[in-house]
Amino acid sequence: MNELMEIRRKKLQDLIDSGIDPYGGKFERTHHTKDIIDRFEELEETEVVIAGRLLSSRTHGKASFADLEDGKGRIQLYVRVDQVGEAAYELFNKLDIGDIVGVRGTVFRTKRQELSVRVKEVTVLAKSLRPLPEKWHGLKDVELRYRQRYVDLIVNPEVREVFVIRSQIIQALREFLIERDFLEVETPMLNVIPGGANARPFVTHHNALDMDLYMRIAPELYLKRLLVGGFEKVFEIGKNFRNEGISTKHNPEFTAVEIYQAYADAEDMMKLTEELFATIALKVKGTTEIEYGPHKISLAPPWPRIPMLEAVKQYAGVDLTGLSDEEARQLAKEKGLTIKPNASYGAVLDEFFDTFVEPNLIQPTFITEHPVEVSPLAKRKKDNPQVTERFEPFIVTWEMANGFSELNDPIDQEQRFRSQMEQRASGDDEAHMMDEDYIRALEYGMPPAGGLGIGIDRLVMLLTNSPSIRDVLLFPHMRPRILD
């Protein structure tokens, strides 16, 4: 323990010795600091009771100033020895930055026009035993900011703001869907067969049943079972878990919304996507014109739509139309792409797209008509069964969402699963597993439907101009490390 902490422990003991409970209980406030600032004229010279954390202090001998911050703002405290008495004044001056206190006093304005509270009584509510980072530079060390987010939140107000906006985004999303008659549901996160995405799952174990379970990688197959069951418009907001690498755009657990609408198709879901992004931006930012890094982005609908094959033709200057698997692989090699030896035509197209097209998609753009091999849950296009009625909107080069006309043909679905199983057998551990019960559900009849999944963390990154997913996660995943 360092000297600074020893000094605070000593002060803690002094409080206890003088009969003061350093960790007080319920404290009745009459106002928040923000009320005093917003309604100063009305409250001037009236008594208020407020509470919060001391963030700075300026002592001047027989008078002292300090700043008190609560959940909604900050206000200056002013204490004079001739108004509170020697004992209370000494107690006040012994408080540390970081201590949580309750204050009774009157509202006034100082000579320098600072809105303040003239303290009459101070109650210690929580003695702080660790020093806070300095007020001017705050906490910069990103590792400490993520590991000790509570400290980051105390000293960096702009960080707090990001998480307020995150909450507003999710609220706006929920309102948007509920207004349109979607039903919010919850489906299992502990899965016997993880499905709905190509991803490696986390494995866990149920002791009483003595069986391994998987953390879900997507709620998709459950939500479509609900369409079978007769719910026509459903959505779920929740965590997905994928046992993959960590990066500025990937966290092992991330939040997504999945939306399903019976009797709709990919076209309807694209319209819903555009409208949803624009509505949320308007509600949270007040405009559909936003800035991300150096880019000015317009989220106003409609967004352009480009079939994947077209996009590759346009940006890579390569036409893959009608090529066989072998021809496609050959072309990939010529262009210097690294592909798996047995890569399908669809996988090659996907690779061309990732390399040559994706980095150019700054403004919102729907990429459509993904190959059937990489879209095992999407309905085939009527006039070209090699591609699907699928779309992915890209903004600032990121895939923001994924949607399609849902495959509701149980026989085709079973074949798609079998083909996935083959890929799995040949070493692709991200390929889908066979889900017999899902096939069974489809056999009862699922209405044609449009589906959409949106990565909420990326949406929040976009709308808060955050360069890393860790900046929009309160507690991003870190390797464990014990701080001193």
Added chain:
RNA sequence: GAGCCAUUAGCUCAGUCGGUAGAGCACCGGACUUUUAAUCCGGGUGUCCCGCGUUCGAGUCGCGGAUGGCUCACCA
């Protein structure tokens, strides 16, 4: 998983050529009854991320490791 970079006081950061470890803020003591990055006087509080090595001598050089950041790979 690979490459590059970083790690020095509670925080933000300097540290030259390898020669006794520095600043600001915070903190402690003193002065000060309207300050607001208060001011003035005095005080440096340290496992220089860890280990091994080179050297008369390592914060500094070499090797290994830890953690983090960025890029790549995988993915959303």
